Amino acid sequence: MADPKTYTATCSAPVNIAVIKYWGKRDTSLILPTNDSLSVTLDQDHLRSVTTASASAAFEAGDRLWLNGIEEQIKDSKRLLACIQECRKVRKSREEADASLAKMSDLPLHICSENNFPTAAGLASSASGFAALVATLASLYSLQPTLSTSDLSRIARQGSGSACRSLFGGFVAWQSGTSPDGSDSLAVEVAPKSHWPSLQALICVVSDAKKGTPSTAGMQQSVATSPLLQHRIKNVVPGRMVEMGKAVQAKDFDLFAEVTMNDSNNFHACALDTSPPIFYMNDTSRAIVQLIEEYNRSSIEETGKRRVAYTYDAGPNAVLYAEEKEVPTVLALVRHYFPNADFDDTFNLLGAGANASHRGAQAPAELPSGLPKTFNKDIIQVHQPGSVRRLIHTRVGDGPRTLHKAADADNVGDEKESLVGPDGLPLRLQRAKRV
Amino acid sequence: MADPKTYTATCSAPVNIAVIKYWGKRDTSLILPTNDSLSVTLDQDHLRSVTTASASAAFEAGDRLWLNGIEEQIKDSKRLLACIQECRKVRKSREEADASLAKMSDLPLHICSENNFPTAAGLASSASGFAALVATLASLYSLQPTLSTSDLSRIARQGSGSACRSLFGGFVAWQSGTSPDGSDSLAVEVAPKSHWPSLQALICVVSDAKKGTPSTAGMQQSVATSPLLQHRIKNVVPGRMVEMGKAVQAKDFDLFAEVTMNDSNNFHACALDTSPPIFYMNDTSRAIVQLIEEYNRSSIEETGKRRVAYTYDAGPNAVLYAEEKEVPTVLALVRHYFPNADFDDTFNLLGAGANASHRGAQAPAELPSGLPKTFNKDIIQVHQPGSVRRLIHTRVGDGPRTLHKAADADNVGDEKESLVGPDGLPLRLQRAKRV
Incomplete structure (x- = not known):
């Protein structure tokens, strides 16, 4: 029975x-x-x-x-x-x-x-x-x-x-x-998680009407057609795994950011080198890259170190990593240059009570004073409201x-x-x- | 004296x-x-x-x-x-x-x-x-x-x-x-020029407010930082020079197009792999790539061969190469999906008298019947008028x-x-x- x-x-x-x-x-x-x-x-x-x-x-x-x-x-x-x-x-x-x-x-x-x-x-x-x-x-x-x-x-x-x-x-x-x-x-x-609990993430959800190439199909097209992907696999990733391991063990955010950004770009380069080419990043994705690169450049001039890392999966959304203490500035930067993104303030960074919800039409966020002075104005501009449509603030977490x-x-x-x-x-x- | x-x-x-x-x-x-x-x-x-x-x-x-x-x-x-x-x-x-x-x-x-x-x-x-x-x-x-x-x-x-x-x-x-x-x-x-006089070019001048990285500075940043560029130089270009030489000698447009497009994408992949990354193509550039890829895909299904090649230098403009007999269709495609581009009809393809000038607000060009039926509608759409702002139609020419x-x-x-x-x-x- x-x-x-x-x-x-x-x-x-x-x-x-x-x-x-x-x-x-x-x-x-x-x-x-x-x-x-x-x-x-x-x-x-x-x-x-x-x-x-x-x-x-x-x-x-x-x-x-x-x-x-x-x-x-x-x-x-x-x-x-x-x-x-x-x-x-x-x-x-x-x-x-x-x-x-x-x-x-x-x-x-x-x-x-x-x-x-x-x-x-x-x-x-x-x-x-x-x-x-x-x-x-x-x-x-x-x-x-x-x-x-x-x-x-x-x-x-x-x-x-x-x-x-x-x-x-x-x-x-x-x-x-x-x-x-x-x-x-x-x-x-x-x-x-307990090793580096101060690492946080800000996901920038980017508007994109178009359907991208599904990653399962895309990656096999790259394997079949991209000469650069073969070089990435054999000669680029192995060294970066070692570097990233060091960065995590030492909680070296500067190295973590450098390797993270280089590897994101290297992956998207291999997607572009595919025949036919695969595009996941759009103009908004690229504008976020340029904002973070400019911010890191000014940070390196000041402190010798990067403060934010971006990475992009098989789509236009940016995931930004930063140490907890840097997040308020990163958030202000993103909200200023990409206004009107929906945002649940889970960590109460905006001071209006934990988990206050900010939807739609808020004015562009004010920048920390002096921050953008060194930015290249030809590249860094305030973008169309809603081009980043949602921000999700989270942090390193535990397993199942x-x-x-x-x-x-x-x-x-x-x-x-x-x-x-x-x-x-x-x-x-x-x-x-x-x- | x-x-x-x-x-x-x-x-x-x-x-x-x-x-x-x-x-x-x-x-x-x-x-x-x-x-x-x-x-x-x-x-x-x-x-x-x-x-x-x-x-x-x-x-x-x-x-x-x-x-x-x-x-x-x-x-x-x-x-x-x-x-x-x-x-x-x-x-x-x-x-x-x-x-x-x-x-x-x-x-x-x-x-x-x-x-x-x-x-x-x-x-x-x-x-x-x-x-x-x-x-x-x-x-x-x-x-x-x-x-x-x-x-x-x-x-x-x-x-x-x-x-x-x-x-x-x-x-x-x-x-x-x-x-x-x-x-x-x-x-x-x-x-x-006399070897292959039927090769023509259609330059699509793409609107772009932003100044790109000057190529002189950009290429040396790539040399210094891109692992993929080193692979391109040593292992990708030499074989492609041989293939392209064969394509030109045989006037094999299909091979010419394949190598041209792959090499354009390979170059832009190396620009993207640079630290900080260099972007020359924008969303309009990529939409032109996708249009040509879809057109070639439908052409390959029909005839086994490509009909158009795109290539991009250090900027967002597309240069399309095609055989003379294919140009009217290519022109109609581009003018349909990217309406309102200024166009001097030097070759009298539109039939209104040689070198008639078409400026601004013309309606989207009609497509040759049946053409877009096989296109992926998720990818191929009519773009904002003026996103390609000028078309220049020319052909292979002589030296100084x-x-x-x-x-x-x-x-x-x-x-x-x-x-x-x-x-x-x-x-x-x-x-x-x-x-």
């Missing part, structure tokens, strides 16, 4: 933003990258994916999955199947080895996943989404410590390459590995969190966190927190 | 647009490039620089030079001095060897130079300008055949690197050479022309072509033909 119990687990997982970029696969099926990459994990208090997985004999239609309340066909996604099957396989072998464990590996799964950031924010959700999926299945099936967090990252990698980096908090390296079966292509922690679990001997967290109701269907669509 | 005669010569020289780009010097003083480059010379009937050089003992203030009617200080420009001194030196040694030659090498020079294209056209004038200067001094001093055209290109190179390529018509290679003194860094003819000469035994051409009056001062500013 089948087990009548319902087992359930709910986890959240963070977004990560690479400072050494992943671009190119050597195996598209196993998602094995052509080069190492390194990322900063952002705070789940601001941006996260949440997933609930429930296992029950009562789920008669077999495995089902809902993304943001809409059912998706699991069988259509080799990547989803790979993640679920790998987790199940490990659970099954544990059940076979330990008769005291509940027999849940063969029970159908109902999985619900939600992001707390709207698609309109222009942030990729696949990394946090697949990380949350794998963390949730690992929690449901109690796969740790049988599997290490790096083992879980290896599974998440098969869902979405960069998802492997969202299994850890802080600073995370994805080692490309050399094995054809992908067994050594996984994430490792370079440093935890178990929000609720009722499986095996564990019963932790608050059942209210679950996205799956007692009937096994999506309980409610979490109110997407506007961030 | 000084020779009381005034010797004078007037020459014109063409613009050239590289299809394998020059970016980086190995010697900034001698202007020795880091890589070979290859260009197409454009027709002087449409775009040209004209220079008159007069030599007379009566010019008591010594050498003087006027550019577009405004006097410049020759002594402030090492590059101008280098070109003038080299030509004089060769003349002097010829005079010493041949007593029948007029002793004009020591006479002061008055030089006037003008472009027939307004600065606002966004076209670099240094290449045609220095080519016209050297061609004029060579004519005045009767330096040929003592010096070959390649010898003259070596002199012009010291004025402006790409000027060396404007000494020849047709298809021209600038061989970077290896000698530290620059003696083997010169231009050679790959094929004359002697318009007038009265020196040594020669008296050729029409004295009315001279830019210097009998008093040795600028005669008039040639009416800049609006092109």
Whole structure:
């Protein structure tokens, strides 16, 4: 007779933003990258994916999955199947080895996943989404410590390459590995969040009507056609991984910023060198680059060091990294030159009460006195209101969190966190927190 | 007693647009490039620089030079001095060897130079300008055949690197050479204009308020900071020079287009990989790239071959190359998606009489029926009127022309072509033909 119990687990997982970029696969099926990459994990208090997985004999239609309340066909996604099957396989072998464990590996799964950031924010959700999926299945099936967090990252990698980096908090390296079966292509922690908690991020969401080239297709076009990408993979990234490791260990922001910006530009150069060329940055993206370069130039003249780093993924949005104490000035700069961006003041930098919301038509922010005097006026100008349409202020964060679990001997967290109701269907669509 | 005669010569020289780009010097003083480059010379009937050089003992203030009617200080420009001194030196040694030659090498020079294209056209004038200067001094001093055209290109190179390529018509290679003194860094003819006279060009002048990074400074920043540029120089350009040579010899437009576009993107990728990054293309430039890529994609589906090539120098303007028979469609495409561009219909493609001028508010051009059906509508859209503000239609052209000469035994051409009056001062500013 089948087990009548319902087992359930709910986890959240963070977004990560690479400072050494992943671009190119050597195996598209196993998602094995052509080069190492390194990322900063952002705070789940601001941006996260949440997933609930429930296992029950009562789920008669077999495995089902809902993304943001809409059912998706699991069988259509080799990547989803790979993640679920790998987790199940490990659970099954544990059940076979330990008769005291509940027999849940063969029970159908109902999985619900939600992001707390709207698609309109222009942030990729696949990394946090697949990380949350794998963390949730690992929690449901109690796969740790049988599997290490790096083992879980290896599974998440098969869902979405960069998802492997969202299994850890802080600073995370994805080692490309050399094995054809992908067994050594996984994430490792370079440093935890606690190592450098003052590192913050300001995401500038840039308006762009056009759909860009999807990164999965784009990176393989680059692998096939760009002579510069081959040089990047073999000769540029390895040295930068070493430099970035040093920068993080020493909390050397100047070096961190230099390598981050150079690598962002190097990646976009390889996209441009692709045939046909791939453009992710637009005129607003480039204007943000020029603003930050001018600000760093004046900062280097004054202190010998950079104060901000920009980096761009496969889209026009800028992610700016800066030390906490520098953020008010960076925010004022961006709000001055790119007026009218929506902004939730989570950190109460504008002094109107924590999490005050600033929408639309505010006047251009005033600049700290004296700041722009050294700027090249031909290049640095106030841009059309709304060309940056939203600012998201966050910081380095931790890895996946178990929000609720009722499986095996564990019963932790608050059942209210679950996205799956007692009937096994999506309980409610979490109110997407506007961030 | 000084020779009381005034010797004078007037020459014109063409613009050239590289299809394998020059970016980086190995010697900034001698202007020795880091890589070979290859260009197409454009027709002087449409775009040209004209220079008159007069030599007379009566010019008591010594050498003087006027550019577009405004006097410049020759002594402030090492590059101008280098070109003038080299030509004089060769003349002097010829005079010493041949007593029948007029002793004009020591006479002061008055030089006037003008472009027939307004600065606002966004076209670099240094290449045609220095080519016209050297061609004029060579004519005045009767330096040929003592010096070959390649010898003259070596002199012009010291004025402006790409000027060396404007000494020849047709298809021209600038061989970077290896000698530290620059003696083997010169231009050679790959094929004359007559080899492939059906090759035409459509210059799309793109609106851009911002001043870009000057190419002289920009290329040395790239040499100093871009890891990708080093790869381009050593491993990308050499193979492309061979491919482009084959394409020109075989008049293989498809290969010509492929290599031209790849090399333009490769050059701009290296500019982007520079620290701080250099941006020359803007959103309009990129939209033209995407239009041409889509058109070529649909053409490849239909015929297996590309029909248009784009290339971008150190600025946002596109130069499109196409075979004569393809130009009406290319023109219609550009005028449809980028409405309201000023256009002088020199080739009478629009049928309203040769050289009819189309200014401003015309309606978007109609597309050839069926053409855009296969275009990706997410990418290819009608752009804001005036984002391409002028179109210049021209074709492959010949090398420098002697318009007038009265020196040594020669008296050729029409004295009315001279830019210097009998008093040795600028005669008039040639009416800049609006092109």
